[in-house]
Amino acid sequence: MNAVIIGSGNIATHLAKTLYTAGHTISQVYSRTLANAQALANVVNSDCINDLSKILLDADLYILSVSDSAIPEITNNLNKNIKGIIVHTSGATDMNILDEFENYGVVYPPQSINKDIDTDLNLIPFAIEANTFKNEEMLLQLIKTIASKSFYCNSNQRLALHLSAVIANNFSNALFQISKDILDNANLDFELLKPIILETAIKVQNHLPETTQTGPARRADYNIIDKHLQFLSQFPEESKIYQILTDFIIKRYHK
Structure with a gap:
């Protein structure tokens, strides 16, 4: 299988590297910034380009891995004669944004990925969707070569998955920041909370969240809740x- 990578960011980098390591060919890497395309292309033995008109038309797979806001512009400027399957990697963008192409779909990893941090994609359950059953089967079998937990997921389910991932990951991290701010104000180190944060993360691997909820709200302990709210009067938000x-x-x- 040969692929064209459109983008050079976090997900694009991990997918390109993992596909290449699995024995697939990365024909081209595109980025608006040629130096970024070159950096990734060097790792996966590929050509680099910064001109969408130079993208090959005979690849098997085109991975459009850019910011959600950039997907429409890139899509509008791609040659519609592409015959291979073109996919985006967004959790919140509808698959049909690609419907001007003959074969299209989505490959979405519900994971916060950083291109500078090693990540085992085989641990991530990629959500797969395509415009035909044949394309869906092809995509699923392909992505399973690098991410064995991949599964079929329609657009509505993918949006639910993306929203849930935001709540579980981004919102929890915002709560960590609130906790740190409160500790900083009291001249205490955030390190003090790391054991309980780790314990909570470990628990949810083997138990449902509803069975592991603890704390004053779970007990309806209004005395403690009132004390907390009095303390938080200095932090209105x-x-x-x-x-x-x-x-x-x-x-x-x-x-």
Whole structure:
């Protein structure tokens, strides 16, 4: 299988490297910035380009891995005579943005990936969707060569997956920052929380979140909750977040 990589960022880099390591050919790497395309192309023994009109038309797969906002512009400027399967890697962009092409789909990893950090794609469940059953089968079998947990997922399911990933990953990280700010204000080190953060992450690997919920809201301990809210009076925005999450937990477990 030979592929063209359109993009040189985090997901593009990991997919290109992993496909190449698995024995697939990376024919071209495109980036608006030629130096970025060159850097990735050097790693996967590929040609680099920064002109969409120079993209080959006979590859088997075209991976469009750019920011969501850049997908429409790139798509509009790609040659519509591409016969291979063209896919984007977005969790929130509808597959049909590619419907001017004959064969198209989505390969979405619900994972925060950094191109400078080693990541085993075989541990990530890629969501696969395509415009035909044949293309879906081809994509699934291909991606399973590098990510064995890959699965079929329609656009609505993918959006739900992306939203859930944002809540579980991005929102939890924002809560870590709030915790750090509170500790910093009290001249305490964020390192003190790392054991409990790790313990929570480990628990959810083997148990449902609803069975591992603890804390004053889970117990409906209003005395402690009031003390927390009094303390948070110096942090108005954080206090609102605490109150919303506390109310959610109480309503869920104390109907």
